[in-house]
Amino acid sequence: MKKNIKKLFVFCVVCFETVLMISQPVMAAKLPQPKDPLNANKAAQSLENRYHVNKDSVKDMGETFNVSEQKAPVPEVDIFFNPSNPKFGEKVTVTAIPKYFQEGVENMYFTWYIKHEGCDLGIKREDANWKESCDVDKNGEISTNDWKIEAMRPAANGGFVKAKANYSSDTDNDGYSAHRGGRVNVQKKDYCYLHDFESGENYEIAITDEEGKDDDSGCDGEVVCTTDETLSCGYDYTTTEGTSSSSGTSTTSGESSSSGTSTTSGESSSSSSSSSYEETSTGSTSSTYEEKTEGTTEKYYNILSNSGYEATCDLETKKMTCPEDATPRCISNEDLDLLDPSCDQFIMCPDPPVEGTDCYKIRHEIGTAEFSCESEAIPEDQIELKCEHQFPKISGMAVGDGSFGAEEENFWGTDPNDPSTIDNENNDEANVAGLGIDKITWTFVPGDKVGVIVEGQSYIPTKHDDSSVAISFALINNIFEKEGSELCKLEKGIYEKEIKGYKVKIPFAYVNINDCLEFNLTKPTSGDQADNMGITMDYYPKNPNVGAMGVDGAGQSKGGDELVVTTNTSDPNVDINQIYYKWSIYGFSGNREDLDLDQSSWTLLSNNELFRKTNNIKLLEGLGMDQFKMQLNTTEVEIDGEKIKFDFLRFFVESEEFFDTGTGTTGTTRSGRGDVMVEPNQSGTGGINISVGEGTPICATSGNCEVLENQVITATLGVNTETSGVNNYLWTLDGKAINTIEEGDTKQGNSVTFLLEGRPGDSHVLSIVANDTTSPGVELENKNKGEKLTIERTFVVTKPMVGIGPNNKINRGSDDVTTCNDLNGNEDETAILGTYSEVTDPADEDVEPDTVLDCKERVSSGNGTVTITPTYYPAWIGEGENLKNVKYSVNGKVIVGTESGGACNKTSCSIDLSSYPVGSMVNISFEAEYWQSNTERFSLKEEWGIGEESSGGKKISDTIIVKINESSNPTITKKASKIIAGLAYNIPEQMIFMFRLMLTVVTIIFAAGLVMSLGKKDCNNNF
Amino acid sequence: MIDIKYKEEKKLLDIETIVTLAIVLICMLLFSFFPIERNYFQEIAISLTFLFFVPFLYIKVILKKRLVDFGFQIVKWKEGFLIMPVCFLIMAFLFYVVFKYTDFKEQYFLGNYEMTSSFLYLFVYEFIAVNLIVFLYEVFFRGFIMFYFKDKLDIYAVFVQFVIFLIFLYMLGEFSLDYIFYMVTAFLAGLIAFRSKSLLYSYLFSIIVLIVSDIIYLKLTK
Structure with a gap:
């Protein structure tokens, strides 16, 4: 509105200045000179220059001003449903949101209407498809009134139980007089308007008996709405002449016919023909004949036909218009019979026809099209304004008349003793009128449709000389005229009224809005069809890591983050446990620049059994699986023999829920689909290198690292700094940041040194988080590419130990110990105590259980020269120069070893047992001390506060018993020497043996003699 | 009449026999x-x-008693030398059957001994170890057992000592094909000793047979 005023003001200024410029002052001092004739263009140009008015801008403004009235916002209404896809029997609430009305919803009228399935308009009681439940007003015919009552009744009574009320009297005085345009309308006169959304024109709702004369100026004849038709006139024919010779006196004749000319506009042809000939024979031998042959082409003619529609003058375009596709043509009276010509009219015409003749006209054009017209305005007194409410109408019970008695209360089901049955701010009749009722609720049945008529004051000013604004009606589809409908059709006209001394033309139109309601219905999202289930997805953690805990013995990454992907449906009423979910995982290998979202570029991973097993994926589909979990141990998959590492993972979910259509049909489901992409961090690449002391490497780059207590550890990230751009590091030990840095440094680097305290058995987790984030101003290569990694190592504080037997507690179960051996390296079955066997599925014959031999560890067999090889735990204490005072002993006799040289050292010792007899037992012992270097001890003392007594040497020792056995290659000479050696060496033992033997012999002989003597005595006595 | 019967019963089951059997058993055990x-x-x-x-x-x-009563004599040398060839023939036949129709060659323990690769070691084995074993078996089974029961059981003493020898082998866990020649020589040597009343001939017979069997084995397998 303000814009329009502004434009008007500028225009007035321009016009005024133009007038002023034309008036020239008299120049008395000068000789009268012929003045330049008045030039408006120059004046305008001067104005433009003076006020810096750009001509094009003004032109643009003027053009916009011309059509501004058609661009004004007009009242509309939107509705939404909750739930948006209700099921059979579910309560659904529809809410209207009116727009561009002056007042708020509380002051507007909402006339709702509901159409149930089978309640089509016009069905009468006697019809076969009559449904009694649709005839709410009980008038024997289904109309929009039934629809309105069906909606407004429950809106007004809120489900009030009529049985509670006594409708013989009404005590609540709840009548309401409805003002047109809304509760607060105080206009002296109400003008209701309809808006034509196509042309943008606003029409005052009014009717007239007088028909507006259409001035057919320019048309001497009659304006006819014509259509193009096609006339089919059979087939063409050709005429041919020929001669024939014959003898005899017979006269034969035959006939056939075919047309001589053919002017067809058809496109088909056939092959039939017939001929005629006439032969007269009087003894002569020749005759001529004319042959007509029917052609093969079907003849069509384009003609103009009178459609029967009446042409009207379009008030906007000032041109005659016809409904449908008919074209208005001005046809002279004498040419009227050329419309709808017959085939004969074409047949009689020559080809080509002469211009200006009827033949020419019917072949080419009859009359003229595109001619203008003017509609004459009707006087004001001949029109009747029709500004009416659209409330439901009940015979004898008008809504909004200020009277709401018992009968009405009974009809509407409201409480006759409660002025507001639904307990809102309005009384019952106001609620029936729909005052402020911007939402209704009903029990949904598939097939239900709903609409609303909103009545209120718009912002559109009328042209009348008062304060009136247009009272507008808004429909949900804004259809006030439906092409092809006889009833929902705007009857337009113009009436003239004198306003402020001027004849003002006001366009008016009339349509019964009720006739257009069937075109302004909508329904919730397919009540009888399942819609899509809205799905959103999310995942946690946001930066998941792959295989952060290094690799296991098989080289597989392990210990990755547990990734949880969740899916949510937008429908809060859905039962998750009834929804069937199916998950799938896809992978993409490449960097972000190559990333392609087309699914065909992604590889399905979830069908790979090894991938599922490695990443602890159990379920992929099932009921209620709105959450998917996996452990990101690896994203490397072997496909067709090639190992591919996938940099991106994409999780797809499909959901299905049974949908009850309420119509008895089954098999319908609601489905949803969603996906989310995850870029996990590929950790474990490179690992962490661990060293102690002065750079002695310990442990492998991955896996658990056994260390001693009070040890200073140096951890270095093992990435290639040339190819990797990571330059920011965060080292943490058991979750706490390690803040030890080198002197001069201000941030953590790729290496960190820390003290690992704790008692044997304690474990600690060292982790590093690194990325390549750099501030934009810093010029560095390979930065800010999103590279990041997270790696963890577990340290286990342990007590140092050593084992010297071939099978000892340290190498027990290790991969390279598969047999029980003696000290000579031979397999010794007598050393096997048993086997530890893993329990596996007996039904799975392919799986072989892992077994660990249980061997004798304290006693071993051996002979000759044996090699004692200590096994250290942790293994790295045997490396470096930290083992001191290495000693081997045999039966308590020391064989002094050195750290690195000599026959016996920390690595091994060869001991000759040949001097010991077979069967004897020999004790072999080993002991040593592990010392940290003085530098390390000093550092512990000064930097870490660990006293010297705590960093002293740690003793390790072990003893085994060797049972001397026979050599597998016995020789007589060796045996002889052994006998002698054995005898010489074991005399005390043999002496004992002999003594035992002698005792036995004596006992036997003595016993025998005693028995014999007793027996003989007895015999002698008996004898 | 009564005295004779009584004397016969006394000889077979007297306390001396029982004690002797007990001594035999105790020694073997x-x-x-x-x-x-x-x-x-x-x-x-x-x-x-x-x-x-x-x-x-x-x-x-x-x-x-005197040792000469237990075969420690050389009396009937003719008997000894006469019966020995017969026994050798029998052994020869046994050799044939054993080597031809049994898997004695495959399982005889002598094949596992490295000493067989050297004649000296073999000589020492055969003439010291085997010799000692044969001598002891002759003394115990033929000399002690057989000659003790010879007076009571006559020729059946040969069978008795043979059966006891088999029991002895069984107790040692050597009742197998490896010791087939030991078993047969035990019987035949018993016969020889019974006839010759001397352990010498049975000893010679046994030692010859066992050494020859080893030699034949080594010949056939090496």
């Missing part, structure tokens, strides 16, 4: 199960003790 360290000294010691010294002491101290 102690030989098999006496606890020793696995060294040659002790093994030889118990062999000599229970297969020679104990029977010797029993005969001399308890039975108070």
